[in-house]
Amino acid sequence: MNFSRRFRASVSALLGVASAAAVTVGGVLAATAPAAAQEPPGPPLRNVKYTVFAEQPFYVDIYYRDVDPPNWAAYSHNPYSFSPKAKAQIGPDQQWNLDVQLADPDQWAMVTATSGPGEAKPNIHCVLAVDGVVVATDQGPKGALCSIRSW
Template sequence: MTGRRLGVGAATLSALLAAATGSVVSAGHALADPVMHHVRYTVTAQNPIYTDIYYLDHQPEKFSDYSHNPYSFTPHVDVDLGPGKPWSFDLDMSNPDDYAMVVASTGTEPGTPGLHCDLAVDGAVVVSKDGPKGVLCSLRNW
């Protein structure tokens, strides 16, 4: 009978170790680095114009960080755009569907320069928009 108890005890120990190892391995997968995607914003104009551009330049760790202070993630640049003078910005993000965004506006500048934006993820343009004085390219739906 002692042999049986050792066998049952060994089997129980093996099962417990297997379960513990499984949870450690599972936790390891949860902590793996996220898949990064290359994002490129491009803004162009059909006619020369001084343009305000806001864009997300780095992804927040969690939405509440962005919600509490969105301008810490979306810098503003003033750019002279025109034929052959595009503006672009590249970055890597793990979740472009929720955060990738670029917006351009001429504000009170006179004229309608015909703004255009492209948002590309991993080399493929996924959003392309046109506007007479302003344009927004974004994947997010909030």
Template sequence: MTTVGKTALAVALAAVATSGATLTAAPSRADDPVMHNVRYVITSASPIWADIYYLDQQPAKYSDYSHNPYQYTPNVQADVGPGHPWTSPPVMLTDPDHYAMVVVSTGTEPGTPMFHCALVVDGVVVKSNDGPKGTLCSLRTW
């Protein structure tokens, strides 16, 4: 991870932590699945208009996602840059290991902004990645 990426990520995570929008799962019955609070963070070393897709809801079964992935992964276009990260709203998932995902690219924009993504589950960065024109953060193997 680049120094710029580390600094921007630290700023973004501090903002997430102090936003007051932390969600906690309500007490549940033993047979209810545990909900995990997932956040996605995108930063870049240079200012850019970014094209972002992220999983905002977990499908009931994989075939639902497979047949219509865009139903579960909205497209967001956002200005990102040093000190100006994009942070997703909270996403509650029961299985972030298989479904949590964010991808960013320059789309049709010129330049090489050096993107950085972070996947944060229950307040812990579980995956991060860098890429010159795009990058993916995901725990899934498919």
């Protein structure tokens, strides 16, 4: 067998091995692609609007939910990590408003405001709207809680 025929046979054998390796690697890469890239997107986010005001000017503490906790266990382990606190001066002409986006407002939308200890009774009001529709209101002399959750 002459050199050129052996060379062509060697090259042909190498190309066959390289081709088989490429197919194998391609198959392995395709099989190990991250599953997250193939998952459908989550539920659509819904607009939640929180409004707090009072009949008398007053500083209040406001707790609200601005993200969906990943599950009940995570929330119940530390609810305050999912419920930021704001301090705001409110009154009849001074509202505190916040728009957030939640995937499950029926479960997680919530706003509460309190005037704290003391004799003052500013008569606090809250309003919770989802996608532009008011779904909960409350009022009380020293605080109010707006939520649509079932628990």
